Amino acid sequence: MKPDWRYFFVKKFADGINYVFTMQVLPTFDTMSSFSYKAVCLSFFLLLAQLSVSAQTDWKLSSDNDGLKVYTAVVPNSKIKAIKVECEYKATLSQFVAVLIDIKNSPEWLYHTKFCRIVKVVSPEELYYYSEVTLPWPAENRDFVSHLTVSQNPDTKVVLVDGPAIPGIVPLKSSLVRVEHSGSVWELTPTPDGTIKVKYTLHVDPEGELPSWLINMFGTEAPVQIFKNLRTELQKPVYKNAVLPFIQN
Numbered sequence: 001m002k003p004d005w006r007y008f009f010v011k012k013f014a015d016g017i018n019y020v021f022t023m024q025v026l027p028t029f030d031t032m033s034s035f036s037y038k039a040v041c042l043s044f045f046l047l048l049a050q051l052s053v054s055a056q057t058d059w060k061l062s063s064d065n066d067g068l069k070v071y072t073a074v075v076p077n078s079k080i081k082a083i084k085v086e087c088e089y090k091a092t093l094s095q096f097v098a099v100l101i102d103i104k105n106s107p108e109w110l111y112h113t114k115f116c117r118i119v120k121v122v123s124p125e126e127l128y129y130y131s132e133v134t135l136p137w138p139a140e141n142r143d144f145v146s147h148l149t150v151s152q153n154p155d156t157k158v159v160l161v162d163g164p165a166i167p168g169i170v171p172l173k174s175s176l177v178r179v180e181h182s183g184s185v186w187e188l189t190p191t192p193d194g195t196i197k198v199k200y201t202l203h204v205d206p207e208g209e210l211p212s213w214l215i216n217m218f219g220t221e222a223p224v225q226i227f228k229n230l231r232t233e234l235q236k237p238v239y240k241n242a243v244l245p246f247i248q249n
Contacts, residue, residue: 059084062220070223075203080215082203085223088195091234092249093159093188096196097150098242099233100161100186103129109229111222114141119169125150125246130170133179139210144179145169150246157248161186165204181205190249198227 059071071084089096099109106116114132121127132143144165152159165182172178187199200223206215233239 057082063224065224068224068227070220072219078203078205080204080206081219082201083219083223084202085200085227086198087227088191088197089231089234090195092242093152093157093190093196094242094244094247094249095234095239096188096198097159097161097244097247098239099230101127101148101150102239103127103148105233106131109226109233111218111225119145124244128166128169132176135210135214139214140175140177140208142179142206143170143173143176144182146182152247154248157190159186159188159247161188177207179204179207181207200227 057073059073062070062072064070067087069086071086072081073084075082099105103116103118107113110116112134114134116129116131119128119130126147126149128145128147130143130145132141134141145168146163147166148161148163150159150161163184163186165179167178167180182202182204184200184202184204187201189197189199191197
């Protein structure tokens with residue numbers, strides 16, 4: 001199989017570190033069901049990611065309101081800035097992850113999301129989903145396929161939820177613009193006082209031409225709205241007492 005860079009990495013822009021998550025698609029993908037094999041590979045790739053240090057990302061504070069800090073950073077060779085959001089929630093790790101992996105309910109809190117549906121479940125902590133994002137006229141709606149994985153450091157208990165957009169799986173639609181280059185990571189860090197520190201980083205190439213006012217709207221309004229909505233979601237009974245076998249609180 002000829003390597004394609006789109007399958008191999010998504011960069012997580014963090015404080016001085018580019019985390020590189022390997023996503024190679026092998027011909028025998030469907031037969032790789034061994035949990036231990038995947039766990040060893042994931043641990044190895046995350047270790048390499050944490051050792052991969054490059055030039056520091058120049059994050060600039062965009063807003064700081066109601067405990068929510070939003071940063072932006074210029075990305076080389078891209079017209080779209082990366083976004084980083086930081087805040088704290090009174091919740092458990094399982095509670096927060098339960099919200100993130102409840103795909104069909106995601107439009108309840110995600111910004112301008114028309115729908116989300118699961119395409120394939122690999123394991124409780126790995127799945128593929130398809131989504132459509134609504135944009136105001138005259139822009140065309142965007143759609144994408146995301147590969148969602150959840151991992152946890154057994155020592156620090158820090159959880160990473162990685163959700164890069166990937167090409168293929170769902171056929172292209174003439175009425176929608178497919179987003180194939182997007183990287184997002186949720187980093188959840190538990191604290192001794194029972195809260196979790198949340199760091200969310202995102203960089204998207206929306207494909208095609210979009211007016212600057214629309215890009216600015218998604219860059220400023222979307223993070224604030226999403227994180228406000230999450231506070232409401234976390235208090236719903238279905239999540240409040242969530243227990244996930246692959247997450248240690």
